[in-house]
Amino acid sequence: MRGPDPPQVRQGSRPVTVLVCADxxxxxxxxxxxxxxxxxxxxxxxxxxxxxxxxxxxSYVTETAAQTLEALARAAAFVxxxxxxxxxxxxxxxLEKPPAYAICANGGHLLVDGQxxxxxxAEVRARVGSGxxxxxxxxxxxxxxxxxxxxxxxxxxxxxxxxVVDRAALPAGWVEDLTGWCAERGWRTSLQxxxxxxxxxxLTKSAAAAExxxxxxxxxxxxxxxxxxxAELLAxxxxxxxxxxxxxxxxxxxxxxxxxxxxxxxxxxEEIAARLLDLVASE
Numbered sequence: 001m002r003g004p005d006p007p008q009v010r011q012g013s014r015p016v017t018v019l020v021c022a023d024x025x026x027x028x029x030x031x032x033x034x035x036x037x038x039x040x041x042x043x044x045x046x047x048x049x050x051x052x053x054x055x056x057x058x059s060y061v062t063e064t065a066a067q068t069l070e071a072l073a074r075a076a077a078f079v080x081x082x083x084x085x086x087x088x089x090x091x092x093x094x095l096e097k098p099p100a101y102a103i104c105a106n107g108g109h110l111l112v113d114g115q116x117x118x119x120x121x122a123e124v125r126a127r128v129g130s131g132x133x134x135x136x137x138x139x140x141x142x143x144x145x146x147x148x149x150x151x152x153x154x155x156x157x158x159x160x161x162x163x164v165v166d167r168a169a170l171p172a173g174w175v176e177d178l179t180g181w182c183a184e185r186g187w188r189t190s191l192q193x194x195x196x197x198x199x200x201x202x203l204t205k206s207a208a209a210a211e212x213x214x215x216x217x218x219x220x221x222x223x224x225x226x227x228x229x230x231a232e233l234l235a236x237x238x239x240x241x242x243x244x245x246x247x248x249x250x251x252x253x254x255x256x257x258x259x260x261x262x263x264x265x266x267x268x269x270e271e272i273a274a275r276l277l278d279l280v281a282s283e
Contacts, residue, residue: 018076018280019218021103021209021233023225024084024092026193026246028069028269029059034193036245036265045267051092059092065270068277070095076280077216079103081205083197083229085156086116101216105157106199106229107208120211124203128159132186132200135161141181142198147171151194160199167194190229190247197229206232222279224272234258241275243268 026034029050037044048066051059061069072078073095081103082089089104089111102111108128110120139161142153149169155161175196179189182198190197205225213221223230223237226246231253234240241259242248245268249260259275261268 017216017218017220018283019079019209019213019216019221020072020076020276020280021079021081021205021212021221021223021237022272022276023205023227023230023233024080024082024089024094025059027224027226027230027243027272028065029061029092029094030266030269031059034265035060037267045270047266050094053091060266061094061273062266062270065266065273066094068270068273072273072277072280073097073099075277076222077101077212077218079209079212081209081223081225081233082106083156083192083199083227085109086111090114101212103205103208103212105159106203107205108157108159108203110208110211120208124207125159127202128200131202135159137185138182138187138198142178145174145178159203160197162195162197164194165196188228190227192227192229192247199229204232205230206236209233209236220283222276224276228253239279241272243272 022028046063047060048063049057049060078099079101080089080094080099083106084104086104086109089102098114100113104111108124110117135155135158142161142163149166150163151166152164175189175191182189186201187198188201209221221237223233223240224242225234226243226248228247231248234242235255237257239257240255241261243261243264245264261271263271
């Protein structure tokens with residue numbers, strides 16, 4: 001399955017496809033708990049709701065960020081790149097016209113014009129199935145080591161597991177112990193907000209981004225993200241940007257090609273969108 005031809009910018013007389021792969025939650029879009037807005041009420045930015053859940057508004061961008069993202073989608077091949085399942089991603093209406101490609105389930109699904117590409121899903125499952133312990137073993141372990149701090153247990157697309165936890169009640173060293181156990185079995189972990197993810201090490205956003213680059217003929221990739229699950233994607237990009245919050249910030253992750261926002265929270269999302277557009281314009 002192949003999507004429509006992506007937008008192109010020009011390098012001299014030669015058109016060049018620029019691929020922009022950006023994480024969503026706490027990178028471009030924010031729930032109220034992650035706004036991190038400071039200052040008087042009258043100085044707060046105007047916000048646009050881009051996601052509803054069970055009839056209630058959930059995720060937002062600033063109006064300025066929304067306008068910048070529309071410009072970015074016109075100037076480059078913009079690819080939302082998320083750990084969300086396709087169903088969870090489907091709730092997000094970030095652009096007036098949905099992008100031709102989207103990467104979901106941390107690279108486990110490649111959506112082309114909103115439809116799952118079955119050939120890519122089959123390839124991912126074959127790779128994951130041969131390279132790590134089965135999902136059921138991880139699920140059983142999460143049940144054994146859980147406690148009252150675990151609020152929900154979930155699986156995503158039959159590929160990975162995650163817990164919704166009470167961060168304040170997490171026992172000291174629990175995430176580190178889980179990370180060590182998972183690493184011995186070809187899995188990795190990520191703590192994002194109230195969620196603890198356990199994913200196969202071979203399930204990566206960067207692999208899916210490389211596939212989109214191949215299909216579009218992109219000559220250059222830009223990226224943005226905030227979590228450890230985004231590190232490979234940012235490292236693979238010609239240039240990238242991360243917010244001054246999240247796992248990457250907390251662990252001090254850096255790269256010679258990665259910029260860090262001056263802002264935190266939803267204002268960082270606005271700054272990321274502007275930085276990506278500037279990078280595209282400089283091509």
